Structures are given as structure tokens and as C-alpha cells.
Amino acid sequence: MLFRDGVTLALHEWREERKRDQNLFAALPALLQTGQINIADLDRIAVGLGPGSFSGVRIAIAAVSALALPSRTPLCGVSSVEALASRIAHERESSSVAVIGDARRERLWMAVYGKEMEGQPLRVIQKLSLLPATELRDRLPPECCVVTTEWDRLEGVLQPLAATGIDVIPHSCMPHVSDVARLAAQQPASCLASPLDPPQPLYLHPAVFVPPRFAVR
Amino acid sequence: MNVLGIETSCDETAAAVVADGRAVLSNSIFSQVALHGPYGGVVPEIASRSHVQTLPRMIDEAVTTSGLDWNAIDCVAATFGPGLSSSLLIGVSAARGMAQCLNRPLIAINHIEAHIYSIFLDDDAPQPADVLPFLALVVSGGHTMLVRVEGLGQYQILGRTIDDAAGEAFDKGANLLQLGYPGGPVVDRLARDGDRDAIAFPRGGQLKVGPLLGGMDPALCFSFSGLKTALLYYLRDNPLPEGGEGLADVAASYQEAIIEALAARCETALKQGEVRALAVVGGVSLNSRLRARLAEVAAEADVRLLLSKPAYCADNAAMIAGLAGAGQGIRGNAALGMDVNPNMRLD
Structure with a gap:
């Protein structure tokens, strides 16, 4: 998506059928052509940092880092959770939004965003963290809207919350590139990253390591 | 370009x-x-x-x-x-x-x-036309194979490892000897002061024809998992003293088993087909004993030995x-x- 002063200049959307489809690289030239702009003329390039697809987030970061390198175009990493929370808060006029996903390994991930009063920007109330499903109810702030990117996996956990009167959106919601762009446009220059040291994915777990079984005992 | x-x-x-x-x-x-x-x-x-x-x-x-x-x-x-x-x-x-x-x-x-x-990198490296066809031994942490190179883009895999790569054997051996990672350089260094005939470790004898070989000649394929296990059992039965006495002999003998497994298959392959050179590439090609041993193999077969520069x-x-x-x-x-x-x- 190309975005200037709050206006969408060009937008290409698609759904990856396979994990490592290369549609991104077909979309980029088309996007620039539609917007009649060169990469070197961009003021900043925004990229979603996840949490999300293992391959997708890394493909995006590696690609935009390389794209931005010759021109040293600044990069802006945007939490995909914040992007989704900002959309939901706007659409449902909620004062706080809890975004929840399945972190696997018997943990959920959750972050909560909210605003103190109408018109104020959204801010982090609870940073992205892992928790067991049993603690979810107690960690939710009052009158918060709950949204997940993985309703199929978490229906069994979230449906009971809805039954207690909590505002749960009963389907999967995904962050949208327009929210990533809008949030990136609001960032001060001091928050931008050089393509030499690109923003990193939001990892939910430390790198997995299983000790080798082969050893002198 | x-x-x-x-x-x-x-x-x-x-x-x-x-x-x-x-x-x-x-x-x-x-x-x-x-x-x-x-x-x-x-x-x-x-x-x-x-x-x-x-x-x-x-x-x-x-x-x-x-x-x-x-x-x-x-x-x-x-x-x-x-x-x-x-x-x-x-x-x-x-x-x-x-x-x-x-x-x-x-x-x-x-x-x-x-x-x-990589043997052709830098202006002072040989030109492909001067050395083709040649036999290439690819030895690294992830790969071990013998390849007949007819030309750039024209390759025939003659043999490969059916389990661990040679570099992996160095790493796992070094791990058992508590020498740290990566294992190749430290084993190479220790082995220079050791007796490579001190312990008779297996050298991956001739493999049997089977589906793992994919139709390749067993005499040109490699196996290092048995060697690794032999080291494991040797150390279990002969624990090294705290001062490290005997460590250099174990390292030298273990390394020699890897080197001889590689050298023997190169010798066999050089006898099977007419080539002008033996190339050794990959991280393990930095091993000093491998370089020396393959120089002997190449000389005996009357072919050039081609080595990548260390940086490559x-x-x-x-x-x-x-x-x-x-x-x-x-x-x-x-x-x-x-x-x-x-x-x-x-x-």
C-alpha cells in the first residue's frame, strides 16, 4: 500500500495460498507503478512485525530492508497487534481492546491497548505477553473488547468469555496494511530504523533448542 | 558484469x-x-x-x-x-x-x-577449460559427496554420505571430546601433536548396495555415523584423564579415520574415470591433514590438486x-x- 498524508495512493491485496508464495514481489512493482513513485522517493517504509506467520514476517522484513538499503529509506516496524487493536477500537468505539492469539506450547499471547478518553491515541495497557488460558479472564480489563486472529483455534477459550458478557468478536480478524501504514505515518522520525539495523520480528518464544541425545554419559 | x-x-x-x-x-x-x-x-x-x-x-x-x-x-x-x-x-x-x-x-x-x-575465484585461479573434466570432493558441515565435473553445469554425483557429513563428524567428535564448536579447526590443531595410528577407529568400510545409495557405487559413498559411535564407546571405556593426556592421540586417530575414508574414495574414483584434476572444496577442505593426504592421492594418480583459497x-x-x-x-x-x-x- 502507498500512503500519503492520510490518503491511499495505491493498494494491492491478496491472500497467500502457500506459506512462501512470492506475491509480494509481484505486487511491489505494480504498486509503485500505480502510485507513480520510485522506491527512492519514499519517505519511510512500514512493515508489520507480527506476531504472525513464521515465514511471512521474515520475508517482509528481509525484503523491505533490501529495498530500502541503497537509498537508506528509513524503516518503521509496526506491531501487527497494535494495527489490529487500533482498527477494532475505531470500528467498535471501544475504550480498550485485547488482542489474543495462540502462542502454541499451551500458551496464549495477549496484548491490551486502550485510551483514557475519546479522541486520545491508543496506548499499550498490557504489553504483548504469554499466559495460560486459565489466567485469561483475570487479566482482561473491564469493558474491553476481545479479538483474535485465530478464532478457529481459540473458539473454545473465547466462547465461554462471551457467555459471561464480555464483548468477544466471534470470528478471526486480521491486521490490515492500511492500519500499519497509518500508524507508521504517525511515528516521529526518532522512532524510525535504518535499513542497516532493521526492526526485528516480534518473537513469542526463544529460539527452540533440543539438546542432542548423543553424548558420553 | x-x-x-x-x-x-x-x-x-x-x-x-x-x-x-x-x-x-x-x-x-x-x-x-x-x-x-x-x-x-x-x-x-x-x-x-x-x-x-x-x-x-x-x-x-x-x-x-x-x-x-x-x-x-x-x-x-x-x-x-x-x-x-x-x-x-x-x-x-x-x-x-x-x-x-x-x-x-x-x-x-x-x-x-x-x-x-570456488576453485575458479580470483584472477590467478585456473581457468575451467584448463582443468575440465575433474573430480570434486565436496566436504563441509552439511555435505559430503564426490562429483564428476564435465563442465560448468554438467555434474554427475558419484557418491555421497548416507548419514553424517564429514564436517558433522568433526563437530560431533569434538563435542564428545569436549572441545567446543566448531570441531574441525580444534581437532586439526590437536591432531598435529598426536599419533594418528594410536587407535584403530573404523573408516566407514564399503557400504552395501541398497536404497540409501540411490544406485550410486557403494565404493564411492561415505558413512560417518559408525565412527562417531566408535568414539563414544572408546571414551566410555577409556575415559581421558583430567590433564588431557592422550587427547591428542584420540583426536589424531579420529581425524585420520575421517581423512582416510575421504582419501580412499577419491583414490577409487580417480581410478574409475579419466579426469585432469582432483578438486577439494567446502569448509573441511581447510583441514591441513586432508590437504596433505589428498596431495599424495593426486600425485599418485598424476592429476592436479585444486584447492579453493581459504577465504572461499x-x-x-x-x-x-x-x-x-x-x-x-x-x-x-x-x-x-x-x-x-x-x-x-x-x-
């Missing part, structure tokens, strides 16, 4: 610029050894995360060091396989982004083929850019639509 090469197939993050397939203008490598050392081997997820973090800086360093302007890069080449999927993905994605940014072609390169090509033995991007500059690799729309291939074949 100036090629920007990118290599992230395992645990080295590398970028290089090579002119006309031979002149290495820059060769930037970030080794992740320190990150993987505590685990005794490469952890794929750690490798992938590190590539995301460090690759842009390596690319920038390679172009800056080359003395060229970004616009002087004529094409971008990257390793598409074989290797670790999650690592390959980072280099290929960056290469696609760079190719688009510079509006240059993308070239998909086979990592093993690039290792073989372990994984590097100069070999990727060089091979692309020599006209090899997959190009055009085929490269643009291609996914990474962890099991990419050479032949």
Missing part, C-alpha cells in the same frame, strides 16, 4: 561482489559460530533470526567495500538451496528485494555448485556471485517464480 551475491544457506550471513565471475571485489561474512557454540551445532531458528538481523549490513558492506556504486551492480544472485529452509528464505527474500530495487535480474544459485566453482572454503557469497557471473544458475522468470529448495539437487 558485476554480480552481488547473497548466501544464507546455513549459519554464515554473507554478501559479496564479483566482477566477470572471477575478480572478487568484496567478500563480507558474518559468522554465527559464537551464537551456536553453546549448543554444539547449528540451531536453525537461531540462524534464521540472526540472518534477518545482520544481512542488510553485510550487503551494504559488500557493495561499499567493492568500491562500486549501487547502480554498477548488474545482477543479484542468491543461494536457493540446498540448505536450511528458514535460513535460505532470508537471503532469497533480500535478493528479490534488492533485484527489484535496483531493477536488475535475479539469479538462483545451487550452493553445492557454487562450492565447486567455508560458506561465502563470493562463490555465489562468481558462479552467477560465469553464466550459471537459474535466470529470468524461472528464478522469479522459484521457491527456496532445501533439498536442491546438483545433477
Whole structure:
């Protein structure tokens, strides 16, 4: 998506059928052509940092880092959770939004965003963290809207919350590139990253390591 | 033609610029050894995360060091396989982004083929026409194979390992000896002061014909898992004293078993087909005993011994850019639509 002063200049959307489809690289030239702009003329390039697809987030970061390198175009990493929370808060006029996903390994991930009063920007109330499903109810702030990117996996956990009167959106919601762009446009220059040291994915777990079984005992 | 090469197939993050397939203008490598050392081997997820973090800086360093302007890069080449999927993905994605940014072609390169090509890097290296056909022994942490090279792009795999790679055998042996990671350099160093005939470790005798060999000659295939187990049992039955007495003998004997397994198969292959040279490539080709032993094998067979320069033995991007500059690799729309291939074949 190309975005200037709050206006969408060009937008290409698609759904990856396979994990490592290369549609991104077909979309980029088309996007620039539609917007009649060169990469070197961009003021900043925004990229979603996840949490999300293992391959997708890394493909995006590696690609935009390389794209931005010759021109040293600044990069802006945007939490995909914040992007989704900002959309939901706007659409449902909620004062706080809890975004929840399945972190696997018997943990959920959750972050909560909210605003103190109408018109104020959204801010982090609870940073992205892992928790067991049993603690979810107690960690939710009052009158918060709950949204997940993985309703199929978490229906069994979230449906009971809805039954207690909590505002749960009963389907999967995904962050949208327009929210990533809008949030990136609001960032001060001091928050931008050089393509030499690109923003990193939001990892939910430390790198997995299983000790080798082969050893002198 | 100036090629920007990118290599992230395992645990080295590398970028290089090579002119006309031979002149290495820059060769930037970030080794992740320190990150993987505590685990005794490469952890794929750690490798992938590190590539995301460090690759842009390596690319920038390679172009800056080359003395060229970004616009002087004529094409971008990257390793598409074989290797670790999650690592390959980072280099290929960056290469696609760079190719688009510079509006240059993308070239998909086979990592093993690039290792073989590494003997032709630098202007003082032999010309392919002067040494073809030749036998190539590819020995690294992830690969061990014997390849007959008829020409660039024309390969016949004569034999390969059915279990561990030679470099893996060094690493696992060093791990058992508590020498740290990577194992090859430290075993090589220790072995110089040891008796290589002190312990008779197995040398991966002739394998039986079976599905694991895929129709290849058993006399040209390798197996190192038995050697590793033999070391395990030896150390269980003969624990080394605290002062390290006898360690050099064990290291020398273990190393000799690996070297002889490699040398014996090279000897057999050299007798089977007419070639003009024996090339040894990959990280294990830095081993001093392997170099000395294969020099004897080559002399006996009356062929040239071709060795990559030390800077091009372990994984590097100069070999990727060089091979692309020599006209090899997959190009055009085929490269643009291609996914990474962890099991990419050479032949």
C-alpha cells in the first residue's frame, strides 16, 4: 500500500495460498507503478512485525530492508497487534481492546491497548505477553473488547468469555496494511530504523533448542 | 558484469561482489559460530533470526567495500538451496528485494555448485577449460559427496554420505571430546601433536548396495555415523584423564579415520574415470591433514590438486556471485517464480 498524508495512493491485496508464495514481489512493482513513485522517493517504509506467520514476517522484513538499503529509506516496524487493536477500537468505539492469539506450547499471547478518553491515541495497557488460558479472564480489563486472529483455534477459550458478557468478536480478524501504514505515518522520525539495523520480528518464544541425545554419559 | 551475491544457506550471513565471475571485489561474512557454540551445532531458528538481523549490513558492506556504486551492480544472485529452509528464505527474500530495487535480474544459485566453482575465484585461479573434466570432493558441515565435473553445469554425483557429513563428524567428535564448536579447526590443531595410528577407529568400510545409495557405487559413498559411535564407546571405556593426556592421540586417530575414508574414495574414483584434476572444496577442505593426504592421492594418480583459497572454503557469497557471473544458475522468470529448495539437487 502507498500512503500519503492520510490518503491511499495505491493498494494491492491478496491472500497467500502457500506459506512462501512470492506475491509480494509481484505486487511491489505494480504498486509503485500505480502510485507513480520510485522506491527512492519514499519517505519511510512500514512493515508489520507480527506476531504472525513464521515465514511471512521474515520475508517482509528481509525484503523491505533490501529495498530500502541503497537509498537508506528509513524503516518503521509496526506491531501487527497494535494495527489490529487500533482498527477494532475505531470500528467498535471501544475504550480498550485485547488482542489474543495462540502462542502454541499451551500458551496464549495477549496484548491490551486502550485510551483514557475519546479522541486520545491508543496506548499499550498490557504489553504483548504469554499466559495460560486459565489466567485469561483475570487479566482482561473491564469493558474491553476481545479479538483474535485465530478464532478457529481459540473458539473454545473465547466462547465461554462471551457467555459471561464480555464483548468477544466471534470470528478471526486480521491486521490490515492500511492500519500499519497509518500508524507508521504517525511515528516521529526518532522512532524510525535504518535499513542497516532493521526492526526485528516480534518473537513469542526463544529460539527452540533440543539438546542432542548423543553424548558420553 | 558485476554480480552481488547473497548466501544464507546455513549459519554464515554473507554478501559479496564479483566482477566477470572471477575478480572478487568484496567478500563480507558474518559468522554465527559464537551464537551456536553453546549448543554444539547449528540451531536453525537461531540462524534464521540472526540472518534477518545482520544481512542488510553485510550487503551494504559488500557493495561499499567493492568500491562500486549501487547502480554498477548488474545482477543479484542468491543461494536457493540446498540448505536450511528458514535460513535460505532470508537471503532469497533480500535478493528479490534488492533485484527489484535496483531493477536488475535475479539469479538462483545451487550452493553445492557454487562450492565447486570456488576453485575458479580470483584472477590467478585456473581457468575451467584448463582443468575440465575433474573430480570434486565436496566436504563441509552439511555435505559430503564426490562429483564428476564435465563442465560448468554438467555434474554427475558419484557418491555421497548416507548419514553424517564429514564436517558433522568433526563437530560431533569434538563435542564428545569436549572441545567446543566448531570441531574441525580444534581437532586439526590437536591432531598435529598426536599419533594418528594410536587407535584403530573404523573408516566407514564399503557400504552395501541398497536404497540409501540411490544406485550410486557403494565404493564411492561415505558413512560417518559408525565412527562417531566408535568414539563414544572408546571414551566410555577409556575415559581421558583430567590433564588431557592422550587427547591428542584420540583426536589424531579420529581425524585420520575421517581423512582416510575421504582419501580412499577419491583414490577409487580417480581410478574409475579419466579426469585432469582432483578438486577439494567446502569448509573441511581447510583441514591441513586432508590437504596433505589428498596431495599424495593426486600425485599418485598424476592429476592436479585444486584447492579453493581459504577465504572461499567455508560458506561465502563470493562463490555465489562468481558462479552467477560465469553464466550459471537459474535466470529470468524461472528464478522469479522459484521457491527456496532445501533439498536442491546438483545433477
